[in-house]
Amino acid sequence: MKAHIDxxxxxxxxxxxxxxxxxxxxxxYAPSIFAETAAKFLIRQSTEMLPLHFNENxxxxxxxxxxxAKQALIQFGNRYAVEHYNGFVSELAAHHKVSEQQLIxxxxxxxxxxxxxxYAATQNAVVIExxxxxxxxxxxxxxxxxxxxxxxxxxxxxxxxxxxKAIALKQNTPVLINLCNPxxxxxxxxxxxxxxxxxxxxPDNHIFLIDEAYYDYAVGIDDYQSMLSxxxxxxxxVVVSRTFSKIYGMAGMRMGYGLATEKxxxxxxxxxxxxxxxxxxxxxxxxxxxxxxxxxxSLASNAHSKKILTAALDELxxxxxxxxxxxxxxxxxxxxESYTSKMLENNIKxxxxxxxxPYWNRIxxxxxxxxxxxxxxxxxxxxxxxx
Amino acid sequence: MKAHIDxxxxxxxxxxxxxxxxxxxxxxYAPSIFAETAAKFLIRQSTEMLPLHFNENxxxxxxxxxxxAKQALIQFGNRYAVEHYNGFVSELAAHHKVSEQQLIxxxxxxxxxxxxxxYAATQNAVVIExxxxxxxxxxxxxxxxxxxxxxxxxxxxxxxxxxxKAIALKQNTPVLINLCNPxxxxxxxxxxxxxxxxxxxxPDNHIFLIDEAYYDYAVGIDDYQSMLSxxxxxxxxVVVSRTFSKIYGMAGMRMGYGLATEKxxxxxxxxxxxxxxxxxxxxxxxxxxxxxxxxxxSLASNAHSKKILTAALDELxxxxxxxxxxxxxxxxxxxxESYTSKMLENNIKxxxxxxxxPYWNRIxxxxxxxxxxxxxxxxxxxxxxxx
Numbered sequence: 001m002k003a004h005i006d007x008x009x010x011x012x013x014x015x016x017x018x019x020x021x022x023x024x025x026x027x028x029y030a031p032s033i034f035a036e037t038a039a040k041f042l043i044r045q046s047t048e049m050l051p052l053h054f055n056e057n058x059x060x061x062x063x064x065x066x067x068x069a070k071q072a073l074i075q076f077g078n079r080y081a082v083e084h085y086n087g088f089v090s091e092l093a094a095h096h097k098v099s100e101q102q103l104i105x106x107x108x109x110x111x112x113x114x115x116x117x118x119y120a121a122t123q124n125a126v127v128i129e130x131x132x133x134x135x136x137x138x139x140x141x142x143x144x145x146x147x148x149x150x151x152x153x154x155x156x157x158x159x160x161x162x163x164x165k166a167i168a169l170k171q172n173t174p175v176l177i178n179l180c181n182p183x184x185x186x187x188x189x190x191x192x193x194x195x196x197x198x199x200x201x202x203p204d205n206h207i208f209l210i211d212e213a214y215y216d217y218a219v220g221i222d223d224y225q226s227m228l229s230x231x232x233x234x235x236x237x238v239v240v241s242r243t244f245s246k247i248y249g250m251a252g253m254r255m256g257y258g259l260a261t262e263k264x265x266x267x268x269x270x271x272x273x274x275x276x277x278x279x280x281x282x283x284x285x286x287x288x289x290x291x292x293x294x295x296x297x298s299l300a301s302n303a304h305s306k307k308i309l310t311a312a313l314d315e316l317x318x319x320x321x322x323x324x325x326x327x328x329x330x331x332x333x334x335x336x337e338s339y340t341s342k343m344l345e346n347n348i349k350x351x352x353x354x355x356x357x358p359y360w361n362r363i364x365x366x367x368x369x370x371x372x373x374x375x376x377x378x379x380x381x382x383x384x385x386x387x
Numbered sequence: 388m389k390a391h392i393d394x395x396x397x398x399x400x401x402x403x404x405x406x407x408x409x410x411x412x413x414x415x416y417a418p419s420i421f422a423e424t425a426a427k428f429l430i431r432q433s434t435e436m437l438p439l440h441f442n443e444n445x446x447x448x449x450x451x452x453x454x455x456a457k458q459a460l461i462q463f464g465n466r467y468a469v470e471h472y473n474g475f476v477s478e479l480a481a482h483h484k485v486s487e488q489q490l491i492x493x494x495x496x497x498x499x500x501x502x503x504x505x506y507a508a509t510q511n512a513v514v515i516e517x518x519x520x521x522x523x524x525x526x527x528x529x530x531x532x533x534x535x536x537x538x539x540x541x542x543x544x545x546x547x548x549x550x551x552k553a554i555a556l557k558q559n560t561p562v563l564i565n566l567c568n569p570x571x572x573x574x575x576x577x578x579x580x581x582x583x584x585x586x587x588x589x590p591d592n593h594i595f596l597i598d599e600a601y602y603d604y605a606v607g608i609d610d611y612q613s614m615l616s617x618x619x620x621x622x623x624x625v626v627v628s629r630t631f632s633k634i635y636g637m638a639g640m641r642m643g644y645g646l647a648t649e650k651x652x653x654x655x656x657x658x659x660x661x662x663x664x665x666x667x668x669x670x671x672x673x674x675x676x677x678x679x680x681x682x683x684x685s686l687a688s689n690a691h692s693k694k695i696l697t698a699a700l701d702e703l704x705x706x707x708x709x710x711x712x713x714x715x716x717x718x719x720x721x722x723x724e725s726y727t728s729k730m731l732e733n734n735i736k737x738x739x740x741x742x743x744x745p746y747w748n749r750i751x752x753x754x755x756x757x758x759x760x761x762x763x764x765x766x767x768x769x770x771x772x773x774x
Contacts, residue, residue: 051466060465069464073456073667078447078636079438107494107641107663118505122531143657144509249465252666254494270530276494278665279639280460 043380044346050370053349055184055327057249058366059301062294065250065284072283081279088282092257095289096228101262104272107281109213109243109256113137113178115272116209116239116258120176121146125207128168129178130159132185132354134211137178157186157321157329161194168206180211181227182218185354185362187323189218192225199230199237207264210240216247216295217302218324228259236264244281246326247298248288253281302326305371309363312375316382327364329355333387336361342386346377430767431733437757440736442571442714444636445753446688449681452637452671459670468666475669479644482676483615488649491659494668496600496630496643500524500565502659503596503626503645507563508533512594515555516565517546519572519741521598524565539743544573544708544716548581555593567598568614569605572741572749574710576605579612586617586624594651597627603634603682604689605711615646623651631668633713634685635675640668689713692758696750699762703769714751716742720774723748729773733764 051058060066076084085105093100106112113136120127121144129138131150138148151164159179168175181190199208210227218224230238240259245251255277258268288294306323313320313330320330332339335358336351343350351362365371381387438445447453463471472492480487493499500523507514508531516525518537528535538551546566555562569576586595597614605611617625627646632638642664645655675681693710700707700717707717719726722745723738730737738749752758768774 054467054469056467057465066460066464069460069667070457073453073460073639073671077453077456077639077671078444080441080443080632080638082441107660107665110663140657245467251467252460252464254663254665273494273498276497276641278494278641278668280456280667281665284460284464 041342041345041386043384044348044373044377046373047347050348050366050374052364052366052370052374053351054251055246055325055362055364056251057246057298057302057326058364058370059249059298061249061253061284062288062291062298064291064294065248065287068287069253069280069284073280076279079279080275081277081282082275084279084282084286085275085277088286091286091289096259098228098232098259099262102231102259102265104258104260104265104269105274105277106241106256106258106272107254107277108245108251109211109241109258110136111273112239112241112256112258112268113209113211114140115268116176116207116241117141117144117146118271119268120174120207123174125174125176126171127176127178128164128171130164130183132356133178134180134184134213137209137211141176153186157188159183159188159190161190161198165198165202168202174205174207176207176209178209178211180213182214182224182324184214184325185327186321186329187214187325187327187362188321189221189224189324191223193223195227196230199227199235202237204237206237208238210238212240213243213246214325215242216299217326221324224324231259231261234261236261239264239268244285244288247295248285249298250281250284250288253284254278255281255285301367302365304368305365308368308371308375309365312378316378316387318387327362329360329362332359332361333382333385335359339381339387342381343377348374348377428729428732428773430771431735431760431764433760434734437735437753437761439751439753439757439761440738441638442633442712442749442751443638444633444685444689444713445751445757446636446685448636448640448671449675449678449685451678451681452635452674455674456640456667456671459666463666466666467662468664468669469662471666471669471673472662472664475673478673478676483646485615485619485646486649489618489646489652491645491647491652491656492661492664493628493643493645493659494641494664495632495638496598496628496645497523498660499626499628499643499645499655500596500598501527502655503563503594503628504528504531504533505658506655507561507594510561512561512563513558514563514565515551515558517551517570519743520565521567521571521600524596524598528563540573544575546570546575546577548577548585552585552589555589561592561594563594563596565596565598567600569601569611569711571601571712572714573708573716574601574712574714574749575708576608576611576711578610580610582614583617586614586622589624591624593624595625597625599627600630600633601712602629603686604713608711611711618646618648621648623648626651626655631672631675634682635672636685637668637671637675640671641665642668642672688754689752691755692752695755695758695762696752699765703765703774705774714749716747716749719746719748720769720772722746726768726774729768730764735761735764 089100089103093103117140127141127146127148131152141148153159227238227240244255318331320328336353340350354362476487476490504527514528514533514535518539525535540546614625614627631642705718707715741749
């Protein structure tokens with residue numbers, strides 16, 4: 001019975017009255033007293049919440065990163081991180097083989113997105129992005145009163161580069177193109193050559209924000225490459241954003257950065273954090289950069305979970321978009337809303353509406369164990385015709 | 388000799404050669420080999436750096452805050468701080484007796500300044516501020532291409548409210564008035580009634596950003612009060628910023644916030660961090676709010692250090708601005724530049740140029756022990772006619 005505790009105050013009340021031992025049996029008869037209050041859809045026998053809705057890395061950050069963060073907050077929690085900032089920028093520049101002036105640090109990569117938008121707002125730019133994609137940039141743009149043009153993905157969730165390009169060329173203002181690659185919430189990629197062709201031939205009033213939050217999960221995939229190479233080749237139109245939130249498991253530490261040519265970085269930097277980064281985050285990020293064992297383990301864990309999940313989706317004949325990220329967008333047999341609430345009753349947070357159709361859900365890959373628990377619940381849902 | 392190690396690579400080289408024992412004696416003859424390299428101005432016998440240049444709280448954060456931060460990064464370092472954010476906003480609102488909608492969280496209070504500036508930029512506002520004051524807001528404003536009008540303080544470093552008011556009324560655009568109260572780098576206050584009179588009678592196109600980073604050090608001083616009361620009374624023209632960097636010793640954790648009416652807060656919030664706050668910082672701030680023992684100790688430590696420092700400045704007949712902060716702006720007998728470099732040779736970071744005259748320095752109050760070490764060095768400087 002222990003696993004059921006805390007799910008419903010009504011249940012706790014009854015347990016306190018001594019009804020615990022027979023509660024399950026009673027509940028299965030579903031008398032009117034339970035109609036509204038009992039956990040009608042409870043299957044999973046664990047009260048541990050599975051947070052599979054924010055594309056976090058459930059593995060947790062590297063032990064070395066954690067120790068570095070602890071040490072930093074003990075020693076330097078009361079100090080501005082000026083020196084740590086400088087040291088880290090230096091390490092990161094070496095890591096990416098760029099100059100320090102090409103780096104823009106942010107409180108998470110969302111701040112890089114925000115800084116690029118603020119700069120683009122000063123240029124009266126129009127924003128063009130695929131629909132669906134990660135929503136933060138659109139939000140920032142709307143805060144600045146900018147026009148945001150969403151270009152729908154095709155039936156297979158593939159980003160329509162040709163349509164985006166045509167719309168961009170029609171604008172008589174500067175254009176900020178927002179491309180999350182691999183894309184969120186679809187998990188698929190924009191082909192490298194298509195992107196290179198577009199950017200190479202784009203007019204000078206185009207800025208391309210390439211959000212590579214999920215870059216590490218796509219490395220080695222056919223047709224995928226980071227846009228960093230174009231920056232290294234001197235293209236001023238490209239800003240790449242990266243984050244320590246995903247592969248490095250540091251979402252709560254707020255560490256992200258942007259890469260651009262020195263010229264472009266100088267234009268964006270005034271609107272980003274500067275030294276305004278927390279010391280624990282800097283220390284953790286610095287330690288993460290050199291922890292290649294953790295990096296490999298983090299990748300392997302995600303790949304393992306992806307196998308567990310795709311096998312189950314195949315088995316249940318639930319379509320999904322082949323993913324090169326730490327999440328999968330998959331089809332539901334029932335509308336998202338009812339599915340989400342039933343999953344929540346089983347202490348699994350599965351997501352929110354992200355596509356036009358209510359029959360798709362973006363599920364984050366937990367650890368293999370968590371993914372296994374999710375998959376078992378999903379199978380049980382299917383047996384009950386809930387998915 | 389140990390205390391001298393690491394100060395000059397030349398000295399280390401000689402120490403390695405075995406010259407250590409006689410080095411001090413040799414150096415005092417200053418043969419040509421030492422002319423450029425020896426630590427000519429070394430007095431303080433400690434290699435521990437005293438960072439008295441950034442107005443940090445050298446006491447360090449509360450042990451409860453530190454433990455909470457450690458726990459948070461272990462448990463939630465890999466999670467976005469959405470729930471922690473909501474919980475903390477709730478606590479902070481209760482602490483200040485305002486609604487949750489009146490709070491704007493930021494990565495340090497500088498982000499609140501930045502958000503207010505970004506909002507003001509969308510209104511094409513002109514910025515008016517005293518000179519000297521904390522420089523971040525001016526920097527943000529210039530990044531947005533805004534006009535910044537500096538209004539000099541008087542001969543006693545008192546902010547010229549009448550002049551600022553007159554200039555503000557002359558603008559035919561919206562006006563953002565930046566007032567750090569108590570002011571940095573002067574340490575003195577703007578009188579409460581003068582500010583209330585100004586704000587109460589100001590036109591609707593005025594926004595007053597009252598930066599109360601040093602508020603806690605001034606509580607109880609005659610003629611000083613927070614501007615929060617005007618917000619609580621419903622004045623839409625006022626934004627108050629506060630920080631956990633000073634009295635709570637959390638500069639490296641990046642926790643600050645703004646207070647305004649719900650109407651005003653809603654206009655500023657789109658340009659601030661939102662959920663983009665690190666979990667360790669939130670946990671530390673949350674623990675700090677209830678650690679009244681630490682708060683009292685932090686205040687007492689600062690007051691003790693202030694006594695030590697002002698006694699020494701009196702004794703050395705070095706003028707200073709009476710301070711209600713964790714730093715003191717004081718007169719030098721010699722120009723700042725030579726003083727700063729000599730102090731650095733003694734492993735004391737004392738500041739940088741902040742006033743028009745090169746004969747003033749802003750020194751942060753360290754712990755009483757650190758302040759004592761500084762004061763002893765200052766006395767020795769006087770004996771050598773260096774200050």
